[in-house]
Amino acid sequence: MTGLGLARLARTVLVAVVASGLAGATARADVEAQILAPSGTLRVGVYSGSPTSMVTDAAGKPHGLSYDLGAELGKRLGVPVDYVRYQRVADIVSAIHDGQLDFTVTNATPARANDVSFSEPVLAIELGFLVPANSPIAEVDDIDRAGVKIGVTKGSTSERTLPAKFKNATIVPAESVKIAVAMFVRGEIDLYATNKPTLFEMSDQMPGARILEGNWGLEQMAIAIPKGRESALPLLNRFVQDIKSSGALETIEQQAGLRGAVNARRN
Template sequence: MPLAHGLPAALVILAAMTLPGLALDATAKGELAPTGTLRVGLIQAPSAGLIFVGRSSDGKPDGVTADLSADLAKKMGLPLAVTMFSNSGAAAAALQAETIDVSFMPVDAARKQVLDFGPGYYDLESTYLVTGASGIVDVAQVDRSDLRVVAIDGTTTIRASARTLTQTQPVAVPSVAEAIERMRTGGADAFALSRDTLQPIVAQVPGSRIVTGGFQQTQVAIAVPKGRPAALASVTAWLAEAKRSGLVRGIFDAHGFSGDAVAP
């Protein structure tokens, strides 16, 4: 068993934080990037948010988590390879299968059973975008038997929506783009997603609005496969320092999220 596996997590984190530039020892590097390349999973959407990324004019991932991933790879002294997913459920499945090494996603009880999470960087609220024709203005009004709700497959949001709705249930769609299309063309009345991600979507669905109130509060955090304690310690130390130094705040601001707080 590698030495780091036998150390208390706090000692591994302390050791990682005292290394120049958070450089990794052989054990941590082997756990964090077993192929020699840091394989990061990012989640794509038509509009970038604090979880989702878009693509820049040259086709590269563009958004908060893209910048965080680039900094993580740089600080760890590793080459970076990014895989794009249409939803966080697919990214979580890839982490569990260990075809990627790191991702950023909302935390819930189901994911904690199969993945390990480091610190959160954003406190998320899930709510609904509704059509103008629905007449709905408050989150409680979404729970109607005649209302067609869509949410992204495999996400914390669809699980929370299903738990809190009693008169209707969300229909799973594979991507944000598909949900927007259904809202636009009359195939859905409400779309469950995080408030920050819904804000730029309002303009894409004429007449739509985001309701007041929410049905889930959770953190968006960095995630790694289970059974890699040295990797978890390393990403925990990195993100803690990125928040302390103001790096995360600067990334939020650079992408237009100056009004959103970094998680403590």
């Protein structure tokens, strides 16, 4: 065979290899999309008022961990994204468990792991307390007293955890973060307990409000998907590592105004 013929053969083989690789990649993407978004659309659960889920900037554009990571994953899978709004994260976890949603980002607690499957942690955030202006509560040691009313989001980690920590104060569930702000105004709660990114968002709406020093724990935020889709977890874990290493996660945090984050531990 002449040199020209060899060159042509090499080009033909190269084109075939590239085409085969592209076909394989496309096939893998199709399989991954079918696992994670079997309806053909990635259904992302969000709730308003927390940068870990969804907030809106001054121009009215939405941002947040669940919102933006859902958009990025949908783009990589080649499927559209449908945002489904709920009042609180507990409702989102229930909807994922029931197969009504495909994706959210939330605190990966052992209790929730009974209902959904989690990726490795995306980031960790501090848990804290918010008090209104002129509150007599100056530090955590002032909380556990008779008559002190601690607001928590109904169905949250705070609602499950704090009764064992505070024996004398009263735990008061709120239907949503928005309602909790109004409860402060009406004097129905003396402080609020949840993750610090949410507390900072609340404090922006409450002149003079402050977040107490320290924290009472950490939330390990991870991607939650329905049970039965564990074969997609390697993909999700690679996705998490990629958005961390590429700087995309830092950009999402900045756009959402997320404050109170620390380094996540590895599973």
